[in-house]
Structure formats: C-alpha cells, structure tokens
Amino acid sequence: MSAHTHAPSLAIDDAIAAMALGALDVAERPALEAQLAACAACREQLVELQRAVNGIGLSVGENDDVELPAGLRDRIVSSAQSTSNVAARTLPFRPTSSPQETPRSSSAFAWLAVAASLVLVGAMSWYVMMSRQQAADATSQQIAADARSMTLQRQVASLQERVNVMTAPDVVSVALQAQPDAPGSSARVFISAKRGLVLTAEHLPALAAGRTYQLWVVTKQAPVSIGTFTVQSDGSVTGVMSLSADATLNPVAVAVTIEPEGGVPSPTGPKVLVGMMTPQ
Numbered sequence: 001m002s003a004h005t006h007a008p009s010l011a012i013d014d015a016i017a018a019m020a021l022g023a024l025d026v027a028e029r030p031a032l033e034a035q036l037a038a039c040a041a042c043r044e045q046l047v048e049l050q051r052a053v054n055g056i057g058l059s060v061g062e063n064d065d066v067e068l069p070a071g072l073r074d075r076i077v078s079s080a081q082s083t084s085n086v087a088a089r090t091l092p093f094r095p096t097s098s099p100q101e102t103p104r105s106s107s108a109f110a111w112l113a114v115a116a117s118l119v120l121v122g123a124m125s126w127y128v129m130m131s132r133q134q135a136a137d138a139t140s141q142q143i144a145a146d147a148r149s150m151t152l153q154r155q156v157a158s159l160q161e162r163v164n165v166m167t168a169p170d171v172v173s174v175a176l177q178a179q180p181d182a183p184g185s186s187a188r189v190f191i192s193a194k195r196g197l198v199l200t201a202e203h204l205p206a207l208a209a210g211r212t213y214q215l216w217v218v219t220k221q222a223p224v225s226i227g228t229f230t231v232q233s234d235g236s237v238t239g240v241m242s243l244s245a246d247a248t249l250n251p252v253a254v255a256v257t258i259e260p261e262g263g264v265p266s267p268t269g270p271k272v273l274v275g276m277m278t279p280q
Helices: 010-021 026-038 040-055 072-090 106-166
Strands: 172-178 186-192 196-202 211-219 223-229 237-241 251-260 271-276
Touching: 010 026, 010 040, 026 040, 106 186, 106 196, 106 237, 172 251, 186 251, 186 271, 196 211, 223 237
Parallel strands: none
Antiparallel strands: 172 186, 172 271, 186 196, 196 237, 211 223, 211 251, 251 271
16 A cells, blocks of 8 residues: 555544644644645545535525524534644644554544534524524515505595495485586585585596696585595596585585696686585
8 A cells, every 4th residue: 555545543533624624723734734645545534524514504604694692603613623632632643654554533523523513503594594584574474464454444444434424414415417528427425514525426537737626515605615636547536525614604506627736716617517405
C-alpha cells in the first residue's frame, strides 16, 4: 500500500471532522493539510463528512429569515470545537509516513452526531418559517373575512334605514314620472317628516362630466334641495336622504333635475322626474 492510501488514525479523524464542521483550530490546520496531501483516505473522509454536513442543516445561516433560540447554533459548534481541541491535546497527530490499517474511530461518528443535531436546528428553522407563513395566510384570510363582514354590516345598516323610513307612521309614497329629458326612467320616494326620505329610481341616463342629479321637495313656499346623487352604471339608485324642516312644511311635489356638479340652491336645469303629492 502506498503513502497515498493510508487510513486516518483516531486523532486525525477528530481533526478531519473538525475541519468539516468549520471548527478546526487555526494552529492545527497546517499539519492537517499536510496529512490530507499525503493521505487519499483522509481526503475521502473529509469529502464524505463535508457532504454530510452540507446536506443536513449547516445552510441555515444568519441571513435566513427565521428565529432560532438565541445562541443555539453557536453553542453546538462551540461544543464540537471543544471536543476537537480535547482530542487534539490528548492524541496529537503527525503526517503518516507508513501504511496503517486503523479502523474509523467512533469520534468521527460523534462529529456526525453533532452535525445531526444541526439537522434539528434546520428542522426547527423550517418549522418556524412554515408557522410564520401559515400565520400570515391566516391573517390575510382574517382581513378578507373582516372586510366582507364590514361590507355586509354596511348593507344591513342601509337596508335598516330604508325600512325605518318606509314603515314610519307618517310615511308618504310618491311616484315620479319620466320627463322628456329622461324617457323610460321612473322613481318613487317615501317621505317621513320624522325619519327622512327614501329614493329609488331606475333607467336614468348617464350624465356628461360636470353634471349631477339633484332631488327637490317642492313646497308651497319654494323648492327645497334634498341633495345630489349619482346613479349606478345601469341607471339605478337607492338610498336614504335627510329632510330639513323646510322640506316638511307644506310639500306639494317632488322633482329631480340635472344641475352642475355639486348642486345649486335653486333648480336651474331640466326636470327629468316629477311627482305630485296627494294633499294630506
């Protein structure tokens, strides 16, 4: 057997394992490198250990976005290095100059046990990362559920407002008829002096930019603005609007006109819907 086929000795096993884990003392490196140059088996052992270490969790590093118990990784490597240093002081090695047939020592496998413990570190890292992802997914689902809940709550509140007006003891229903500027449209209002006004309309035409629909209650004194409104893409609208005291004083009609955006204090545009109120 030539000098390049020597089997590693007990102390050399420790040093090779320490190098594979990155825990070899700097002072011991030159001697080990000389041994590796002379011993093919030593080089093979180093490659095997490095392959094992690289494949079982040492890739979990400082830049990975996971949280591990503070100092766990460092304590494992520190413990491994201490073991290596003790072995080196007990059994110092020198480059082998004669053939040996020494079995693999148990210390090399002890190093693998240390590396295996790093597998646990990697597994813990993966578990923490997956737990975070699941928590993030759960949070996203909860946010979406909360948004849907808020939308439903608003819809229910709006419906309740309309029901409150339409079931008021003093409610008055007025049908509005289409005028030439909005043929085919129709609307109805429910007016309660105590609870407000509900407007529902259909088939109102889309307006040009800068124009808006404005609702009026016409009293014996003057038209009173109830407010402006926009319609859906299909020309429909449903909503509750407040009534001022002036709007409840001797009302005789309800009308919708087209006005400049933002509304006006008195009607100026064409009437599109008009409904007469039955005298009470």
